[in-house]
Amino acid sequence: MGGIGKTTLAKIIFNQICPRFGKDCSFLDDIREMTKTKGLVERQKKLLSDISYSGRAHKIDNADEGIRAIRKTIRNKKVLIVLDDVDEGNQIKKLIRVKSLCPGSRILITTRDKSVLKVRGFKYEILSYEMEGLSEENALQLFSRHAFNDNSPPTNYYTLSKGIVSIASGLPLALEAIGSLLFGLQERTIWEEMLEKLRETPNGDVLGKLKISYDALETDQQQIFLDIACFCVGQMKIDPHYMWKDCGFKAEYAIHVLVNRCMIKVLDNNNFWMHDQFRDLGRAIAKKERTRLCDGDDPICELRSMEVKYG
Known part of the structure; x- marks a missing residue:
């Protein structure tokens, strides 16, 4: 399930064994969300950029082109790649579609649904490990x-x-x-x-x-939490700050509260980060309240639904 520590454990393993692979390492985080918002090509570009350390990754325009570039890049390299939060087997095929990985390569996959690991045509042995809750x-x-x-x-x-x-x-x-x-x-x-x-x-x-935790927040803190969940994950803190200030929210204090309650993080580059379970919670609340359209929502369908309900 989400929040049990899959990504945390994968990062620890990645950091421990990365030195054995030199520079041929890539940690592709949050694939489920990135595929929805930016498409899988962005993850392909990151993989190529991490392992080929060249500018060719920026020239990739579509997923098929990305697959070909990845195949050429990693087939002769002993690589360490983490595919974090995969929710479709097709994502694995489009990132690691190589008939013959170099001996010694290791691919770590985290997922909430182990059925996605049954990838048609994928000949490699997959050793599964089911996360357990803390003692x-x-x-x-x-x-x-x-x-x-x-x-x-x-x-x-x-x-x-x-x-x-x-x-x-x-x-x-x-x-x-x-x-x-x-x-x-x-x-x-x-x-x-x-x-x-x-x-x-x-x-x-x-x-x-x-x-x-959400219910215990004050009203303006709840609104800022929902904004971050729907729009601001991965965005710079300063960008929405002026909007919240114009709304009369105590933004700095609200962010301080959300950070202290482990509901968000502000990273070193001043970008917002939120665990995907809190992000899913915020989007579920926003959808139920019909207050925001998040990534993946169809605005036309939402407007028609509201017209039927209120018309």
């Missing part, structure tokens, strides 16, 4: 770091913390978000209410657990 001990430690800035909860919060951790089912993203939400809050009634809200969320409903 109770590690889950409690991760939660405590975010809720108490310590490796374990204080004695008087131990039972409540154990209850919250148990319901979070070892999901790192939920543990970080809920722990960050409770950080600095000492009233036991608030903790008890949080535990009750989690109990009301169906088992396995990740977005439902994350929505608790």
Whole structure:
């Protein structure tokens, strides 16, 4: 499932073994989202740019041209490539469509759906590993770091913390978000209410657990969160800042709150980043409220739907 740490683990493995491959390494992140918004050609260009380290990648105009260029580039190289968040087998074929990879090459694929690994015509052996949730001990430690800035909860919060951790089912993203939400809050009634809200969320409903963090935001913070989820992931922080300021939002404080609650990150290049589960949550809320059109939405269909509903 999303938020269990697939990408985090893939990055650790990538960084550990990358030195064995020299410069012939590429980490292609967020393929599912990038394919929807910019097309697979952008991921092909990044792969070629990383491994061929030349300007030829910018000359790729379509996916078929990209496949041919990739085949020529990696067939004689021992490469390390990570395909992160794949949701269609066709994406694998268009990025690694090589009849004979160089011996010693390694391809790591993360996905929420292991059926996409059954790629027709792909002769290589695929060793699957199913991610497991954190152990109770590690889950409690991760939660405590975010809720108490310590490796374990204080004695008087131990039972409540154990209850919250148990319901979070070892999901790192939920543990970080809920722990960050409770950080600095000492009233036991608030903790008890949080535990009750989690109990009301169906088992396995990740977005439902994350929505608790959204519901706890102030109105302008919610609006900025939805804007980032729908439009601003990967965009520079400064670009929408003036819009939020004109709307009367306390943008800097809202961003500070969202970062502290692990709902977004501002990267070193000042771009917004958001875990795909929080991004999916924001887009689901925006779609339900009909307040924003996100990437992939058909504006004509949405307008016709609204006309039928309100006409």
